[in-house]
Amino acid sequence: MAKARLMVVEDEAITAEDIRSSLEGMGYDVVAVAATGEEALRIAEKLKPDLVLMDIVLKGGHSGIATAGELRRRFSVPAVYLTAYADPATLAQAKLAEPLGFLTKPFNEADLRASVEMALYKAGAEAERQELIRKLQEALDKVKVLSGLIPICASCKQVRNDKGFWQSVENYITEHSEADFTHGICPACAKKLYPEYFDQLYGKGSGGTPE
Incomplete structure (x- = not known):
């Protein structure tokens, strides 16, 4: 089975490297580490990771929340949020990008592993659901059904x-x-x-x- 391909988006270099090391130790393929939202979008367009671990507060013009929203909308790449801010206002805003998980800093490896595993499971289940919907829609598009009352001429039968x-x-x-x-x-x-x-x-x- 192929390793899940992950990207870390974190503007603190030491923290980003710690996360990368932990994920690789768990057997994941960390395809890239980005420090800004703009960089993350460029990388995601090329590499199409399976999951992004996204710091909410980033340097540059894109916040982590805005970047996560664009990743999902443009490339169908889901995210798990990493943040030191867990206040209600931040959580409410973060939900708009439909993240698959939320890790509050500081976190340990067990929490990181559980969050990533659950996020990948949810992403896989959603992909299967969307594929099923697509196949069902294709089938419905092909099927034409006669139903209801059909007006027919009593004489010529048209x-x-x-x-x-x-x-x-x-x-x-x-x-x-x-x-x-x-x-x-x-x-x-x-x-x-x-x-x-x-x-x-x-x-x-x-x-x-x-x-």
């Missing part, structure tokens, strides 16, 4: 479509279902249209018109 136009039953069914037609001739029509061949086709003494 059907009125949803745009108000009359058309043959064959065309209507073809447009509104996945059915295909094969053409033949029923016994009653064969007897009416080709009486001279009817007995040859169906035999004499059959006791009536075959059904």
